[in-house]
Amino acid sequence: AFEVDLARSALTLQVPAGKTILEVLREHGIDMPSSCEQGACGTCRCGVIEGEVIHQDVYLSNAEKAEGKSIMTCVSRAASDRLILDI
Ligand code: FES
Numbered sequence: 001a002f003e004v005d006l007a008r009s010a011l012t013l014q015v016p017a018g019k020t021i022l023e024v025l026r027e028h029g030i031d032m033p034s035s036c037e038q039g040a041c042g043t044c045r046c047g048v049i050e051g052e053v054i055h056q057d058v059y060l061s062n063a064e065k066a067e068g069k070s071i072m073t074c075v076s077r078a079a080s081d082r083l084i085l086d087i
Pocket of ligand 1: 033034035036037038039040041042043044045057059072073074075
């Protein structure tokens with residue numbers, strides 16, 4: 001499990017092992033668009049302000065993944081205890 005801090009919404013949410021960030025956002029009424037939900041289309045892209053991402057998508061380039069400024073919320077997770085997202 002890890003925590004996501006939503007910078008613009010002033011919310012902190014727990015993401016448990018069996019759930020995606022996208023699912024947790026929706027459970028809390030945050031409207032995040034999505035399409036493929038398999039890490040391929042880029043629709044659920046979200047800005048990362050702080051924290052380390054384990055990228056599990058095939059959408060971002062390797063350079064973008066290394067930069068760590070975006071996350072695909074439908075598949076990717078945190079490598080750190082906490083991510084601060086730009087939503
Ligand atoms: Fe397609 Fe997340 S919904 S990459």
